[in-house]
Amino acid sequence: MSVAWQFYISTVLIYLGVDVIACWGLNLQFGVAGLVNFAYIVFQAAGAYTAAVLTLGPAKPARLGGFQEYVGGAHWPFPLPILAAGLVGGLLAAVVGGFAIRRLRSDYEAMVMLVVSLIATSVATNQVGLVNGPNGLALVPKPLASIVSLSPIGYQWLFTGITAAACLCVYWLVHVVTSSPLGRTLRAVRDNETAAAALGKNVTGLRMLAFVLGGVLAGISGAVLVEFISAWSPGSWLYPETFVYFTAVIVGGSGNNLGVTVGALLVPVAFLEATRFVPQFGPPGLIGALQWIIVGVLALVFLWFWPRGVIPERRRRFPAAAQAGTRRPLIRIGGGR
Amino acid sequence: MLTVRGLHREFGGVHAVNGASFDVPPGRITGLIGPNGAGKSTVLNIIAGALRPSAGTVCYRGQGITGLASYKVARRGLIRTFQVSTEFAALTVMENLLVAAPAQRGEALWEAALGKRFWKANEWATVERARQLLARFGMSASEDEYAGNLSGGQKRLLELMRGLMADPALLLLDEPMAGVNPSLARRIEGHLEDLVGEGLTMLMVEHELAVVERLCDPVVVMAQGRVISQGTMADVRSDQEVLDAYLIG
Numbered sequence: 001m002s003v004a005w006q007f008y009i010s011t012v013l014i015y016l017g018v019d020v021i022a023c024w025g026l027n028l029q030f031g032v033a034g035l036v037n038f039a040y041i042v043f044q045a046a047g048a049y050t051a052a053v054l055t056l057g058p059a060k061p062a063r064l065g066g067f068q069e070y071v072g073g074a075h076w077p078f079p080l081p082i083l084a085a086g087l088v089g090g091l092l093a094a095v096v097g098g099f100a101i102r103r104l105r106s107d108y109e110a111m112v113m114l115v116v117s118l119i120a121t122s123v124a125t126n127q128v129g130l131v132n133g134p135n136g137l138a139l140v141p142k143p144l145a146s147i148v149s150l151s152p153i154g155y156q157w158l159f160t161g162i163t164a165a166a167c168l169c170v171y172w173l174v175h176v177v178t179s180s181p182l183g184r185t186l187r188a189v190r191d192n193e194t195a196a197a198a199l200g201k202n203v204t205g206l207r208m209l210a211f212v213l214g215g216v217l218a219g220i221s222g223a224v225l226v227e228f229i230s231a232w233s234p235g236s237w238l239y240p241e242t243f244v245y246f247t248a249v250i251v252g253g254s255g256n257n258l259g260v261t262v263g264a265l266l267v268p269v270a271f272l273e274a275t276r277f278v279p280q281f282g283p284p285g286l287i288g289a290l291q292w293i294i295v296g297v298l299a300l301v302f303l304w305f306w307p308r309g310v311i312p313e314r315r316r317r318f319p320a321a322a323q324a325g326t327r328r329p330l331i332r333i334g335g336g337r
Numbered sequence: 338m339l340t341v342r343g344l345h346r347e348f349g350g351v352h353a354v355n356g357a358s359f360d361v362p363p364g365r366i367t368g369l370i371g372p373n374g375a376g377k378s379t380v381l382n383i384i385a386g387a388l389r390p391s392a393g394t395v396c397y398r399g400q401g402i403t404g405l406a407s408y409k410v411a412r413r414g415l416i417r418t419f420q421v422s423t424e425f426a427a428l429t430v431m432e433n434l435l436v437a438a439p440a441q442r443g444e445a446l447w448e449a450a451l452g453k454r455f456w457k458a459n460e461w462a463t464v465e466r467a468r469q470l471l472a473r474f475g476m477s478a479s480e481d482e483y484a485g486n487l488s489g490g491q492k493r494l495l496e497l498m499r500g501l502m503a504d505p506a507l508l509l510l511d512e513p514m515a516g517v518n519p520s521l522a523r524r525i526e527g528h529l530e531d532l533v534g535e536g537l538t539m540l541m542v543e544h545e546l547a548v549v550e551r552l553c554d555p556v557v558v559m560a561q562g563r564v565i566s567q568g569t570m571a572d573v574r575s576d577q578e579v580l581d582a583y584l585i586g
Contacts, residue, residue: 173450180449181441188425188436195423198385199437199503200411210447255427316432317481318464322535 003153010156012269017163018225019264022252024174024257025217026245031254033210035191036110038225038242039096039117040218045237046092046125047219048226052137054081056078057226068132078143080167080168083221088211089219094318102204117239125234136233143227148326159228166224170217176255184316186210187255211232240292253309255312262310267295338365338538339384339415339492339507344393346379346562350444353379354390355562361507366529368553368570372545375559376421377542381511384540385417390492397507412439415508420515420542421464422492426485430476431547433484433495434467435460437502472496474528497528508532510541514548526552546570558582 001009018305022044030036049070058073060066076084125134142155143162150158177183189196189206197203227234244267254265275291302309338360344548350489352412354376361367369377382388384395386407393492395403402410423434434572435441444447459571471477474494479487484495493513500508508566513529522545529552550570551554558566558573560582566573573579 068422068517176448176449176452180453181435181443181460182446182449184428184438185441185444187428188433191425192423193423194387195419196436198387198417198419198423199405199499200408200413200416200439202408202437213446215467313427315481315483316430317429318431 006153007156010153011159012273012293013160014163014228014267015158016223016269017167018221018228019245020167020261021170021217021224022221022245023248023252023260023264023268024170025214026253027249027257027260028174028177028210028217029214030246030250031256031260032183032190033186033207034106035101035207035211035214037108037113037173037211037214038110039113039120040245041237042117042120043089043092043218044217044222044225045120045232046222047089047223048222048236049124049131049137050088050233051085051223052140052218053124054084054130055140055143056137068137069129070131070137071129075090078227080221081143082227083227084217086216087219089222090216090259092219093212093215094208096215097208101207101211114239117242119165121234123140132233132331134234136231137226138231139232140226140232142230153159163224163228166220171257173213173300174217178257200314203234203267204265243294243299245296247302249307250299250307251307252301253311256309256311256314259309259311259313266310267298271295271298338398339540340394340396341380341384342378342394342396344383344387344395345391346376346383347391352562353542354383354393354452355563357393357559357564359557359564361538361540361565362555363538364533364536365531365555366541366553368549369542369559370544370549370556372557374561376562377559379562381417381509381540381542384410385415385509391461408421411503415509416500416503416505416506416507417509418496418511418513420511422489422496423486424484424492425482428484429481430471430484430487430495431464431467432482433499434502435463435468437499438463438466439504467502472503474498476499485548490517493517493521493525494520497525501532506538506541508537509542510539512542512544514543514545522548 026037026040029037050327054076055073056073057075059068059070066318098115100109104112124131126131131137142159144158147153148158149157159267186206187195189201189203193203204295248263248267249260252261253259272291275287278287280287344354344359345356357376357380368574371377379388386405387556388408389404393403394401397413397415402413414463424438430435430481441456442459448455468477468480471480476498477492479491484492487495497513512524517525526548529539541553555567555568556570556573557564558579565575565582566579
């Protein structure tokens with residue numbers, strides 16, 4: 001296989017890994033816990049900026065040849081910037097969730113998230129000293145590049161491996177959550193909060209947990225992406241980007257990790273990649289605009305005709321014979337915890 | 338077991354509950370009856386923690402639970418069912434029951450992270466218990482069915498079973514037979530009789546007076562947010578205020 005093809009394939013695989021991590025995080029929030037987070041891309045951006053400034057080192061003043069301003073620069077070794085990005089994504093989710101999830105109903109939550117998304121882009125763009133304003137951050141050093149001496153294509157495959165390792169770690173987390181009694185309780189909260197609370201479930205705490213976990217995963221996905229592309233600016237995380245991930249989750253199968261993986265493959269990777277090969281027609285920018293329209297239509301079509309997606313949330317069945325466990329009295333009276 | 342004193346609740350100037358006081362004795366079904374708009378469901382919501390009272394107290398086993406969040410009330414053993422079925426529609430019947438089981442292993446993040454080995458045995462014990470409950474209520478065949486696909490009557494049974502899975506000390510029932518056919522209503526009545534025979538305490542809002550007469554002792558009658566009478570069904574039947582406000586009004 002030619003080097004060009006290897007570059008292309010490894011790049012697509014890295015993007016797929018980033019999108020899969022992001023979609024798993026959104027699925028925890030939306031598919032499993034029923035949280036409509038229209039600001040999801042903000043948490044990915046927070047992770048990306050965090051990883052970038054913790055890799056770039058302290059900002060140089062312009063008189064010393066510096067060309068970008070930002071706060072909190074440091075030279076942290078790999079993988080600490082990625083872990084810190086997850087932490088920042090989670091902390092930001094805790095703050096946003098603290099006022100949006102604790103007190104508001106789901107439709108108002110969605111509105112708040114959209115507003116958060118617009119405010120965050122506006123702040124990052126206009127507060128230039130924060131993360132270099134509209135120009136964003138560039139020349140982020142690639143992880144391990146100074147330690148390993150590999151050819152460019154060798155490094156591409158190394159980064160593909162790093163992305164795959166990140167995917168495995170994240171999959172472990174989403175799997176233990178969704179396949180456990182915790183996942184079942186989150187799905188119950190999604191279906192009927194009032195009934196779940198009446199059965200002793202701390203609905204706010206559970207929703208916050210899903211929101212924060214989703215924020216962590218969004219942060220990690222942003223960190224992996226910025227370490228790969230070495231740049232990040234407000235144009236990378238405008239609010240419509242969130243809807244690409246929503247469409248992927250809806251198309252793939254909300255609530256199903258495998259379905260969401262397929263959704264990430266179909267929408268942000270296969271569909272958007274396929275449009276690269278469409279011959280240019282019409283005025284400049286038409287194909288890009290059509291991409292957005294088709295992503296929106298795709299979400300609507302699936303919500304209308306196949307609301308459970310390509311691979312729907314699976315029905316949990318329990319084998320006929322219980323394997324273990326002591327028998328307890330059928331009706332236990334005088335409970336309370 | 339449960340003591341309600343001087344409960345008040347207003348909604349924009351309307352006194353939905355206006356000084357309601359009554360007791361729920363242990364091991365019996367206390368009936369809460371009254372015409373539409375009497376404040377019965379509001380009282381049940383306040384006891385269950387779904388609403389905060391404007392004034393008044395709710396004591397359970399001598400401890401104040403007034404204004405506690407509904408999940409904290411439930412964790413003390415006061416489990417409610419709803420007037421309109423509130424099944425977890427995208428979960429199977431079995432999962433609906435498993436969710437209700439209290440203090441499950443694997444429900445906290447750190448427990449889930451320890452893996453299936455940590456919570457599997459507890460899960461199977463809960464599954465076993467849920468299966469016994471399904472058999473008792475004649476719903477074993479629906480174990481793997483999505484709860485959203487059940488008939489209205491089956492949803493009422495599921496609501497009751499889910500309440501029982503939560504290990505209730507006091508079951509708060511809001512019209513458990515609303516909207517079900519007479520045959521199923523009779524079955525539910527039979528189940529409630531069995532449960533009270535096993536020592537379960539219940540507070541039941543119900544419109545069907547014949548059912549209340551068969552199952553409930555004592556009976557609390559509400560009208561316009563106030564408790565206007567309480568005692569046995571025979572007592573309240575002979576109360577002129579009840580006759581005026583409810584039975585013939």
